[in-house]
Amino acid sequence: MDLLWQGIEQAARLIAAGDPDVIEIARLSLEVSALATLLALVVGVPFGVWIGLKPFPGRNLIVSLVNTGMGLPPVVVGLFVTIFLWRSGPFGFLGLLYTPAAIVVAQLILALPVVIGLTIAAVQQIDPRLSLQLLGLGASRAQLLVLLLREARLPLLAAVMAGFGAVISEVGASLMVGGNILHHTRVLTTATVLETSKGNFDVAIALSLILLGISFVINLALTLVQQRATRR
Amino acid sequence: MIADSRGPALLARGVSVDNRRRRILDLPELAVEHGETLSVVGPNGAGKSTLLRVLGLLETPTRGELWFRGEPIPREHSRLLALRRRMAIVFQDPLLCRTSVSGNVGLGLKLRGVRRGERKRRVEEWLARFGIAHLAKRPAHRLSGGEAQRASLARAFVLQPEILLLDEPFAALDPPSRQALVGELQELLAETHATTVFVTHDRDEAFALGNRVAVLLEGAIAQIGSPEEVGRRPASEAVARFVGIETLLAGRILSTSPEATSIAVEALRLTAAARGRPDEQVWVCLRAEDVSLIADEGIQPPGAWNVIPGTVKGLAFWGTQVRVAVDCGVTVTALTTRLLVSGLGLRPGRPVRVAFSPHSLHVIPRVRGTS
Numbered sequence: 021m022d023l024l025w026q027g028i029e030q031a032a033r034l035i036a037a038g039d040p041d042v043i044e045i046a047r048l049s050l051e052v053s054a055l056a057t058l059l060a061l062v063v064g065v066p067f068g069v070w071i072g073l074k075p076f077p078g079r080n081l082i083v084s085l086v087n088t089g090m091g092l093p094p095v096v097v098g099l100f101v102t103i104f105l106w107r108s109g110p111f112g113f114l115g116l117l118y119t120p121a122a123i124v125v126a127q128l129i130l131a132l133p134v135v136i137g138l139t140i141a142a143v144q145q146i147d148p149r150l151s152l153q154l155l156g157l158g159a160s161r162a163q164l165l166v167l168l169l170r171e172a173r174l175p176l177l178a179a180v181m182a183g184f185g186a187v188i189s190e191v192g193a194s195l196m197v198g199g200n201i202l203h204h205t206r207v208l209t210t211a212t213v214l215e216t217s218k219g220n221f222d223v224a225i226a227l228s229l230i231l232l233g234i235s236f237v238i239n240l241a242l243t244l245v246q247q248r249a250t251r252r
Numbered sequence: 253m254i255a256d257s258r259g260p261a262l263l264a265r266g267v268s269v270d271n272r273r274r275r276i277l278d279l280p281e282l283a284v285e286h287g288e289t290l291s292v293v294g295p296n297g298a299g300k301s302t303l304l305r306v307l308g309l310l311e312t313p314t315r316g317e318l319w320f321r322g323e324p325i326p327r328e329h330s331r332l333l334a335l336r337r338r339m340a341i342v343f344q345d346p347l348l349c350r351t352s353v354s355g356n357v358g359l360g361l362k363l364r365g366v367r368r369g370e371r372k373r374r375v376e377e378w379l380a381r382f383g384i385a386h387l388a389k390r391p392a393h394r395l396s397g398g399e400a401q402r403a404s405l406a407r408a409f410v411l412q413p414e415i416l417l418l419d420e421p422f423a424a425l426d427p428p429s430r431q432a433l434v435g436e437l438q439e440l441l442a443e444t445h446a447t448t449v450f451v452t453h454d455r456d457e458a459f460a461l462g463n464r465v466a467v468l469l470e471g472a473i474a475q476i477g478s479p480e481e482v483g484r485r486p487a488s489e490a491v492a493r494f495v496g497i498e499t500l501l502a503g504r505i506l507s508t509s510p511e512a513t514s515i516a517v518e519a520l521r522l523t524a525a526a527r528g529r530p531d532e533q534v535w536v537c538l539r540a541e542d543v544s545l546i547a548d549e550g551i552q553p554p555g556a557w558n559v560i561p562g563t564v565k566g567l568a569f570w571g572t573q574v575r576v577a578v579d580c581g582v583t584v585t586a587l588t589t590r591l592l593v594s595g596l597g598l599r600p601g602r603p604v605r606v607a608f609s610p611h612s613l614h615v616i617p618r619v620r621g622t623s
Contacts, residue, residue, distance in 0.1 A: 149343065150347050152310055156310055158337035158360050167349065170351075
């Protein structure tokens with residue numbers, strides 16, 4: 021147990037001192053995952069609304085695929101993104117491999133099914149007759165979409181939380197496509213793996229605590245928004 | 253509201269709606285006149301909601317055309333929106349949004365880009381009219397059924413629509429809230445002269461609210477007319493059964509004269525004020541409230557009346573009212589009160605005479621093959 025206590029003590033000191041390396045790693049983690057989540061929302065919410073509200077042949081198949089995608093193994097995503105971004109691969113000319121952009125791409129792919137799947141669930145729990153009522157009150161198509169999203173805002177916030185939670189905590193894909201390069205692509209999870217393998221438990225614990233802290237603060241903020249909305 | 257020489261408020265011509273298996277609505281012609289309340293009444297599955305969705309431009313009919321104040325309704329969506337914004341619809345379930353009551357009531361105005369100040373004023377006015385001003389800030393999903401339906405009605409009325417469409421707005425309410433709201437709506441419709449189409453499966457509501465009543469059976473309008481006309485002079489056996497004519501007897505016209513028509517119903521001879529041709533097969537309709545029960549030998553009804561001896565067959569109690577079935581060779585049903593039932597000592601087996609005016613009998617042709 022000494023190892024744990026010493027580690028925590030050292031971690032607290034590192035965080036309190038504001039170690040520049042640790043701060044840099046934490047900031048990159050936050051930026052990359054936030055951007056990936058944002059992009060996943062921009063693409064995934066309209067797509068999820070469309071799948072959720074418009075019946076078409078083969079919809080169940082698509083929903084099943086999306087739901088399967090919610091449990092996509094990060095290493096598999098990492099593998100394929102690496103292949104695609106490899107210098108001789110189809111997108112090799114972009115030169116993205118081992119850059120933060122590559123991590124964003126991999127995390128976007130991981131978050132997308134989560135956002136789409138939860139958006140489908142969110143809009144499908146709205147009473148289907150509500151659309152008719154809103155059109156009957158004079159809503160245009162665009163107004164209808166906004167009103168329905170507002171109606172589903174609580175479960176949609178869950179989609180944001182789940183999407184962000186999935187990408188900030190994954191390590192496999194970030195390690196493979198980012199390469200864990202110091203000052204460049206090292207994020208909290210990849211750094212934790214590295215420090216643990218080096219036996220630097222104190223640094224690893226510090227990084228883990230920061231990761232948990234970020235996760236907690238983001239989810240707390242979203243939960244507060246969600247709960248305030250519930251009361252209304 | 254505004255008289256318009258160009259045509260009725262809403263006109264449907266040759267409109268039909270088919271689903272995969274069958275035709276669910278068939279309207280050769282239906283006109284909704286300015287300022288009237290048209291009740292559309294029919295059993296479940298008759299196509300009432302489909303009719304309302306078509307009139308509300310929320311569903312495109314398979315065939316046919318619609319005119320709004322004499323102008324044909326286009327198929328392009330952008331122009332439909334403008335027309336739809338001159339109407340408002342209220343459904344059986346209130347379907348409120350997850351926001352405050354006033355937010356819900358102001359929603360239609362907001363969608364139309366009405367300014368905040370104006371919106372606030374109109375919302376407050378209609379919240380008050382429906383007696384829910386004190387609930388303005390309450391989250392809509394915390395309302396009781398009756399309160400929610402009031403909010404839903406206020407949400408439609410606040411738009412001052414040229415056409416108001418009501419789809420069974422009372423069906424989900426408990427009897428006291430229902431009665432109160434029907435009464436209030438009656439007053440509001442009379443006062444605002446809003447052109448209204450009111451769809452319901454409840455005959456009493458339909459007759460209470462409508463200036464005209466249309467009976468919708470199996471997707472087609474079986475009869476349309478004043479409540480008096482539809483209630484007392486149904487056009488067919490099906491309408492007669494639906495509007496609650498309890499005594500419906502198969503008969504044959506014996507003779508007819510300008511004053512009276514004599515009709516044979518089994519062994520009985522009835523006199524009706526209606527006309528017909530001799531030997532015509534007819535249905536004789538008699539409303540239960542038009543039948544008097546005479547238990548006392550000494551009482552003589554007016555001379556021209558039909559008076560038939562019989563025995564009480566059964567009593568059905570419903571609130572303060574009692575339906576008495578009397579066996580006169582055929583069964584005649586009379587509507588009376590609990591007080592009268594005990595006063596006359598009515599019970600099964602008791603001899604009694606039924607009496608009704610020739611004017612109470614309505615006669616409709618009986619088409620062969622419909623029993």
